Amino acid sequence: MNRLDPAAAWQWLRGPGRRKAWRRRVLRRSLAALCAGAAVLGLVGVARSPERGRRVAVIVAARPLAVGEVATPDAVRTVLYPADLVPDDAAHQPAQVLGRPVTAALSAGEPVTTRRVRPDSVLAGQPMDLVAFHVTIPDARAVSMVRPGDRIDLVGPAGVVAHSAPVLSVDPVVTTDFGSVLQGPGSSSGYDLKDVGVVVGVDQPTILSLAAVQQDALGRPQLSLVLRSR
Structure with a gap:
């Protein structure tokens, strides 16, 4: 089997010409794709590693929320949190907070707890004129x-x-x-x-x-x- 000559490979890539420029672009894109794939695999490995622990779904503020603002679908989102960092009264389902006013100001990314949203009003489900x-x-x-x-x-x-x-x-x-x-x-x-x-x-x-x-x-x-x- 013929061994790859590094000098020949370098000569294959360097110098003027459209074909050699195309070869360099292909090589750069291939290296970028390999780096991106390695980064994704590294993140998955970290998330699955025993050191990181179990993760659970938590409802967080998607943007800053003021007191009295209603938690709408665009105001909250679901993220995965390390289980040991999740507050005891954290909301895990959107239905626990959607449509309810928040009782404390929340920063973007802050977990929404059940104590930070007002319970259902006594008028819930009643006609609008009552x-x-x-x-x-x-x-x-x-x-x-x-x-x-x-x-x-x-x-x-x-x-x-x-x-x-x-x-x-x-x-x-x-x-x-x-x-x-x-x-x-x-x-x-x-x-x-x-x-x-x-x-x-x-x-x-x-x-x-x-x-x-x-x-x-x-x-x-x-x-x-x-x-x-x-």
Whole structure:
């Protein structure tokens, strides 16, 4: 087998002429392709090496996000993070953050955590013309019988003020037995510690009607709550 003469190879590439210029271009491009391939293989090897550890998908800010800005598909992206660097409450799926306002400023590339986006609004899924309105109800036992998703009527001294309003959230009913506290167990029945109410979805005219309802001596609207069967 004939050995390649380095001097002959150099002479094959150097000197003027279109053919030799073409040979030099081909050689440069081949060397560049080999270098690029080696770089890719090196990165893959680093990513797979035991020293780098396991990687997991994390949602990060694709650009700087201000407080109150909604996380849209173009505002976040998914990247692979070393598992030991991922925050405990990091979002791993776009659905965990999309459509929600962020509660803290985020820099580009910063992980989006579930604590840095606002939970779903109580108005999620409701018609656009409804707003959330908190109503205090004097009868805490009436409040205790409703759950979010129920439909209720609110009745004032002059009649029905809100008809079939959806209940969005319910205040917890907290009671205490003052007689037991002051005179011992079994001395009296429980009394409400605080006013309770519900958050309902209503339109703007209904809000004005609710605000105009007469109040009792304690400043609570004189409203009765009626649970509907749908």
